[in-house]
Amino acid sequence: MSAATLPSELALPWHANLWQQVRTSLKAGRMAHALLVCGPPGVGKRRFAERLARALLCHTPHDNADACGQCPACRQWAAGSHPDVSLLEPQEEGALIRVEPMRVFTRRLQLTPQYRQGRLGWIDPAEQLNIAAANSLLKTLEEPPAGTHLLLLSSHPHRLLPTIRSRCRLLRVPPAPVAMGREWLAAQRVDTSMVVEHELRMPLRVCLDSDTREREQRWAQDLARLLAGRSDAVLLAERWAEQPPDQLLDWLYRTSCAMLEYRLVGSGLHDRALARSTAAASMARLVQLSRQTARAAYLRHTNSNWQQVLEALLLSSLV
Numbered sequence: 001m002s003a004a005t006l007p008s009e010l011a012l013p014w015h016a017n018l019w020q021q022v023r024t025s026l027k028a029g030r031m032a033h034a035l036l037v038c039g040p041p042g043v044g045k046r047r048f049a050e051r052l053a054r055a056l057l058c059h060t061p062h063d064n065a066d067a068c069g070q071c072p073a074c075r076q077w078a079a080g081s082h083p084d085v086s087l088l089e090p091q092e093e094g095a096l097i098r099v100e101p102m103r104v105f106t107r108r109l110q111l112t113p114q115y116r117q118g119r120l121g122w123i124d125p126a127e128q129l130n131i132a133a134a135n136s137l138l139k140t141l142e143e144p145p146a147g148t149h150l151l152l153l154s155s156h157p158h159r160l161l162p163t164i165r166s167r168c169r170l171l172r173v174p175p176a177p178v179a180m181g182r183e184w185l186a187a188q189r190v191d192t193s194m195v196v197e198h199e200l201r202m203p204l205r206v207c208l209d210s211d212t213r214e215r216e217q218r219w220a221q222d223l224a225r226l227l228a229g230r231s232d233a234v235l236l237a238e239r240w241a242e243q244p245p246d247q248l249l250d251w252l253y254r255t256s257c258a259m260l261e262y263r264l265v266g267s268g269l270h271d272r273a274l275a276r277s278t279a280a281a282s283m284a285r286l287v288q289l290s291r292q293t294a295r296a297a298y299l300r301h302t303n304s305n306w307q308q309v310l311e312a313l314l315l316s317s318l319v
Contacts, residue, residue, distance in 0.1 A: 017174075018174065032168070035150065036160075036169065037152065054067035099132035102137060123150070141167040178197050181206075188207060196267070215243070219240075227278065233317075253293050259278045
């Protein structure tokens with residue numbers, strides 16, 4: 001949650017249609033008590049969720065349903081001190097959310113709110129709930145406290161229990177149209193000359209910090225060397241096991257899709273070494289890499305040995 005951001009600054013042009021649906025529900029007082037805000041990384045789902053959260057809490061919202069930014073609730077949100085907001089996140093990046101923090105979270109939702117707008121719970125990312133925590137949340141969804149709204153954020157809603165998904169209103173934040181993504185990035189003074197089209201559909205991902213960009217460039221070099229037979233898959237898995245797993249998986253998923261596109265139509269990759277290695281690889285190898293990436297994403301949140309999962313993934317690209 002970006003406390004210093006003004007409500008108007010959270011609006012993104014490709015969110016307009018979805019916000020109009022939300023505005024209609026807010027104005028009619030028919031907003032569901034549980035909302036699942038989902039979408040791929042880089043489409044701005046957290047900005048959308050924050051815009052919605054602030055609208056739900058605001059005492060004097062604008063006609064378009066945006067928060068006013070001036071009332072006591074808006075000022076407390078900006079200061080990170082709103083008394084009716086409860087936040088539930090993993091204790092560290094990539095970790096699961098366990099049942100005891102969930103119990104504390106749900107107990108807070110039962111407290112009498114300070115303002116008539118009611119309490120708001122924010123769970124991010126919701127797919128990190130372990131089974132016990134998910135079942136605990138399910139009880140709250142079945143019998144929600146009066147006047148409470150729950151916002152669940154997820155890049156992978158399919159990982160949530162079907163019973164949780166079915167009790168939430170789904171707000172699927174769409175990718176940006178390519179032209180709109182390019183125009184928005186240009187307004188942010190981001191050079192898009194080396195950005196492929198599918199990345200323009202996820203504009204916030206293009207606005208990565210320099211450290212993340214350098215890390216992804218190193219991963220691309222590692223993968224290019226592996227495909228070219230100049231690297232050992234087991235040693236590379238050992239190194240990659242020390243990298244941020246969710247960032248690595250997200251990059252590898254996007255890259256494996258781009259590699260398949262490059263192999264089919266000759267576009268989608270800007271890293272020259274990786275493009276050369278991809279061109280020389282068989283479609284079977286690239287498809288297997290993509291499949292193993294999806295499998296690794298599933299195994300990431302099980303008790304599987306993460307380094308061994310990466311070994312299997314990388315060895316699959318050599319078959």
